[in-house]
Amino acid sequence: MTTAIELGTRAAAQRLADPAHPGLPDDVEAALYARGAAARPDQYTDLESLGTLIVSIGTLAWTVYNDLKSRGAGAPPREVTVRHVRDRLVRDDALPPALGPAERDRIVVVTVDEVLDAAARQEEPGQPE
Template sequence: MTDSPAARGARAAARRLAAAHGPRLEADVEAALHARGPAQYADPASLGSLIVSAAALAWTVYQDLRARTERPARAVVTRRVRLELPADGRTSGDERDGIIAVVVDEVVTDAEE
């Protein structure tokens, strides 16, 4: 998963979120990317793992929706990721939703390039 649209989206989201969550976020995301296989879900105990899990799910949801429509709406992808990604209990709902929105935006942007 280290060079998939989900991985590229996770990296881009980490760059965007690093100002709010600290410079270590990019390294945490990179570590989470290398710690998991393509079908595994990482332990969402860290923000990096949350971003990688959200990116993997966003890519899966995007591909599923793309089978039905050429350009799935970001809002639909975001809503499904919010519903399907288990809450980690360590991130507030608003913060989690904001992270998911950034991750989906980056994954979809990468997929549509």
């Protein structure tokens, strides 16, 4: 079964790929493949590890979303999930210094959106898993 994290991070990589990061979808595939095979870095020191960062953001988004959902009455608004993910990444100093605030926010928002969209599609009746 393909998870919402896998589907979402692949979709985020497609959306975030640009002339500066044309290989981002491949980087995300490599990070997904390696996920769990080795310890994750505590900090992503350069933009070369952007694929790994996106997978980590997707995983964190899924964890935060489910945690907030289990505490409240239903699914939290996306903005709340985005804020929690962004705050945690900043607090843990887990973002590359080369990322400016606007690019950092764009990566977080796109990745959270895609993971939650993938989860919603999987929850729809009759959707393949």
